Amino acid sequence: MSASAVFELACEVLEAESDLSRLEARGTIRLALKKAGLEAHAIDRDQMCVVTEKILPEELVARGIEPRAVLPTLVRRLRSLTGDTSKRVSPESIFRKLAGDA
Amino acid sequence: MSFLALLGPGLFSLTSLVIGSRLVMRRGEDRLPALLIGVAFLGGGGFGQPLVVLGHALERQGSVLAVPVQAIALVSLDIGATALWAFTWQVFRPTLSWARTLVVLAVLGLTISLIGQFASTRLFSLLDGSNPWFWLGFGVRASSAGWAAFESLRYGDMMRRRLSLGLSDPLTTHRFLLWGMSASAIVLFYVIAAVSLAVGGPEIATSGPVVALGSFLGIEAAASMWLAFFPPGFYRARFEPARRAGGTEQEPR
Numbered sequence: 001m002s003a004s005a006v007f008e009l010a011c012e013v014l015e016a017e018s019d020l021s022r023l024e025a026r027g028t029i030r031l032a033l034k035k036a037g038l039e040a041h042a043i044d045r046d047q048m049c050v051v052t053e054k055i056l057p058e059e060l061v062a063r064g065i066e067p068r069a070v071l072p073t074l075v076r077r078l079r080s081l082t083g084d085t086s087k088r089v090s091p092e093s094i095f096r097k098l099a100g101d102a
Numbered sequence: 103m104s105f106l107a108l109l110g111p112g113l114f115s116l117t118s119l120v121i122g123s124r125l126v127m128r129r130g131e132d133r134l135p136a137l138l139i140g141v142a143f144l145g146g147g148g149f150g151q152p153l154v155v156l157g158h159a160l161e162r163q164g165s166v167l168a169v170p171v172q173a174i175a176l177v178s179l180d181i182g183a184t185a186l187w188a189f190t191w192q193v194f195r196p197t198l199s200w201a202r203t204l205v206v207l208a209v210l211g212l213t214i215s216l217i218g219q220f221a222s223t224r225l226f227s228l229l230d231g232s233n234p235w236f237w238l239g240f241g242v243r244a245s246s247a248g249w250a251a252f253e254s255l256r257y258g259d260m261m262r263r264r265l266s267l268g269l270s271d272p273l274t275t276h277r278f279l280l281w282g283m284s285a286s287a288i289v290l291f292y293v294i295a296a297v298s299l300a301v302g303g304p305e306i307a308t309s310g311p312v313v314a315l316g317s318f319l320g321i322e323a324a325a326s327m328w329l330a331f332f333p334p335g336f337y338r339a340r341f342e343p344a345r346r347a348g349g350t351e352q353e354p355r
Binding site for chain 2: 035036037039041047050051052055071084089091094095096097098099100101
């Protein structure tokens with residue numbers, strides 16, 4: 001399953017702004033997403049921003065990386081993304097519609 | 103005991119019939135999931151299960167209607183199971199090729215089972231544990247509920263983790279748990295039926311403890327299904343404080 005553009009961007013920025021390898025950067029983002037209950041293939045920009053602010057700092061510190069060296073760039077790049085960044089209709093939106101909430 | 107025997111399954115069938123009909127008749131965009139889960143409810147609990155019970159009653163009486171009623175029951179159950187397989191695929195794993203393959207294999211299994219039962223010497227022996235074709239269809243039908251339960255509970259767990267970040271809605275999060283519980287109850291019902299048949303045949307299936315447990319599971323499945331897909335006002339209201347807080351409060355217990 002292919003990852004979302006948002007996930008790819010986050011990995012790219014983390015790799016560029018830290019001394020993590022490509023594999024390590026992807027693993028770090030994936031772990032943060034897992035803790036947040038999100039999946040790489042379905043995450044949108046706003047969700048990634050929340051993960052970046054609330055989960056990622058702890059993950060970076062655990063790897064000896066100063067969050068302030070990475071996160072501002074990451075947040076700026078994420079916010080510069082425009083358009084619909086979610087790749088598919090989510091299960092929660094389907095369940096909301098099924099119960100007549102949409 | 104006869105009242106208890108009818109209470110759970112009866113409530114489950116009635117709930118399946120009402121909710122299934124409402125979902126199937128729903129209009130608007132993106133109605134495929136509603137159509138699939140609606141057909142699953144109608145085919146499984148709405149028509150299939152009551153027809154199985156009726157088919158057994160007719161068989162015990164030696165009625166000539168037993169075979170046609172059981173045939174319709176089988177087809178109805180298989181249509182419902184196919185719709186449930188497709189619903190789970192479309193909602194939780196729409197882009198994955200293994201999930202699509204799984205659904206194709208399930209449909210193939212149900213078709214082979216149906217043909218096998220039609221062709222077998224003991225025609226439409228729905229509770230005939232010696233018929234391998236029966237077990238093939240039984241397993242595929244049980245697995246449809248098993249996969250639905252697994253995916254819904256897995257997704258519900260993810261949604262619960264999002265709650266603390268304000269990334270999910272408490273009521274919707276709880277719906278996944280409810281649907282997972284309902285599907286799990288259906289799986290347990292299948293397990294009990296399988297064990298009963300394997301150990302002692304239809305006599306065990308109609309024994310007191312098995313009937314009581316089956317009835318309890320029927321009530322649980324019906325209640326969870328109702329709350330998940332047509333939550334009443336009082337139930338929605340329980341989640342309002344957490345909703346207003348942006349999904350950051352704990353779910354009500």
